[in-house]
Amino acid sequence: MVLAIAVQVLVPLVALFSPDLPNRGGFQMYSALGTVRMTVLDDDGHRLRVDPDLFAGIVRPELSWLDALPDYLCKHVPDAATVEVSQNGDTRRATC
Amino acid sequence: MLTADRATALARIGLGLAGLLNAAEGWTLLTRIADGRLALPVTDAAPPVQTWSVAVLTGAAMLAALAVVLGWRTRAAALVLAGTDVLVLLWDQQTYSSHRLLSTILLVLLAFAGSDRTWAVRRSEAEPPPWPRLLMMSQLSVCYLFAALSKLNTTFLTGAPLHAWLRWDLPVLLTFAMAIGAVLTELFIAVALWSRRFRPLAVALGVLLHVSIVVGLADQTWPLVAFALTCVPLYGLFLTEASGRYAPRHAASPGMIRTGA
Numbered sequence: 001m002v003l004a005i006a007v008q009v010l011v012p013l014v015a016l017f018s019p020d021l022p023n024r025g026g027f028q029m030y031s032a033l034g035t036v037r038m039t040v041l042d043d044d045g046h047r048l049r050v051d052p053d054l055f056a057g058i059v060r061p062e063l064s065w066l067d068a069l070p071d072y073l074c075k076h077v078p079d080a081a082t083v084e085v086s087q088n089g090d091t092r093r094a095t096c
Numbered sequence: 097m098l099t100a101d102r103a104t105a106l107a108r109i110g111l112g113l114a115g116l117l118n119a120a121e122g123w124t125l126l127t128r129i130a131d132g133r134l135a136l137p138v139t140d141a142a143p144p145v146q147t148w149s150v151a152v153l154t155g156a157a158m159l160a161a162l163a164v165v166l167g168w169r170t171r172a173a174a175l176v177l178a179g180t181d182v183l184v185l186l187w188d189q190q191t192y193s194s195h196r197l198l199s200t201i202l203l204v205l206l207a208f209a210g211s212d213r214t215w216a217v218r219r220s221e222a223e224p225p226p227w228p229r230l231l232m233m234s235q236l237s238v239c240y241l242f243a244a245l246s247k248l249n250t251t252f253l254t255g256a257p258l259h260a261w262l263r264w265d266l267p268v269l270l271t272f273a274m275a276i277g278a279v280l281t282e283l284f285i286a287v288a289l290w291s292r293r294f295r296p297l298a299v300a301l302g303v304l305l306h307v308s309i310v311v312g313l314a315d316q317t318w319p320l321v322a323f324a325l326t327c328v329p330l331y332g333l334f335l336t337e338a339s340g341r342y343a344p345r346h347a348a349s350p351g352m353i354r355t356g357a
Contacts, residue, residue: 001230001231004227004231005231005234008234009238012238012241012242013242016242016245021246024197026242026246027194027197027198027238027239027246028242028243029193029194029243030243030252030257030261031243031246031249031252032247032249032251032252033246033249033252054134055134055190056125056126056128056129056134056188056190057124057125057128060190060192060193062192063189068134068136069134072134
C-alpha cells in the first residue's frame with residue numbers, strides 16, 4: 001500500500017521537475033506551460049491562418065510537435081512557403 | 097444515507113459515465129486521424145489508425161462502460177474499459193489527456209473495490225479488500241495536488257491564460273484573482289479531503305470547482321464533463337471511508353489489526 005502511494009506521488013513529482021513542461025503523467029492540465037506557436041508564411045511573407053480543423057483535436061502542449069508539424073503544415077496549408085513551429089524554447093523551420 | 101458500499105457504487109457509476117464520454121472523445125480523435133489528419137503514433141510499431149478498427153475499439157469501450165455503470169460483471173468490465181483506454185493512449189499520442197489517464201488508473205483500482213455490492217444489476221457479496229478504495233482516494237488527491245503545483249508559474253498566475261480560456265471577456269484583474277483562487281482551491285481540496293473537520297468544505301469547493309470549469313471554459317466541454325464525472329463521485333469515498341466508519345468494518349481482519357488501518 002505504501003509503495004503504491006509512493007508511486008502515485010513520485011511519478012507526477014518526477015514529471016513536475018522534468019525539463020519540458022507540461023508532460024504526460026504529471027497531471028499538469030491547464031497549467032499554461034509549453035504553448036505551441038506556429039507561423040506559416042506565403043511567398044510574399046504574409047502570415048497565413050492555420051485552420052484548427054487540420055488537427056484531430058486540440059494541439060496539446062504535453063506532446064512534442066516539432067518533428068511532425070512543420071512538414072504537415074507545409075503540405076496542408078494552401079500557399080504555405082515557410083513554416084516555423086516553436087515549443088519550450090526550441091524552434092523548427094521548414095521550407096515548403 | 098451514504099454508506100461505504102454506496103459511495104463505491106457511486107464512484108463506479110461516475111467512472112462508467114466518464115468512460116462513455118472518453119470513448120466518444122477517442123472515436124472523434126481517432127476517426128479524424130483515420131481521415132487524414134496528422135498522426136502522432138506512440139511507436140512505429142503501432143498499427144495505422146483505420147476507421148473499422150477504431151469502431152471495434154470504441155464499441156468495446158462503450159459496452160464495457162455501460163456494464164460498469166450498470167454493475168454487470170463489474171470487475172471484468174472495468175478492466176476491459178481500462179484496457180481499451182490503454183490501447184487508445186498507445187495508438188496515438190493525441191489521445192492523451194490527464195482525465196483519461198486518471199480514469200484508467202481509477203478503473204483498475206475500481207475492479208477490486210467491491211463497487212458492485214449495491215446499486216448493481218449483478219451484485220457481489222464478497223467483502224472487498226481495503227486497499228483499492230484507499231488508493232482511489234489517494235490517486236484523486238494526488239491529481240488535485242499536482243494540478244495545483246503545476247499552475248504555480250508566472251504565466252498562469254498572471255490570469256492571462258484563464259482570460260483567454262473563459263467563455264466571457266472578464267477583466268484581467270478578475271481572472272488574476274480567479275487564477276490564484278483556482279490554485280488555492282485545488283491545493284485545499286487535495287489536503288482537506290483527508291481532514292474530518294474540513295472535508296465538507298473541500299467537497300463543496302470541489303463540486304463548485306468542477307461546475308465552474310465545465311461552465312466557464314469555452315472549449316473542451318465534454319472532456320471536462322468526463323473529468324468532473326471521474327472526480328466528483330469519488331468524494332463519497334472520503335465522506336464514508338475516511339470518516340472512521342471504515343476501520344471498524346474490517347476490524348475482525350487480522351491483517352487490518354496488524355497494519356492498524
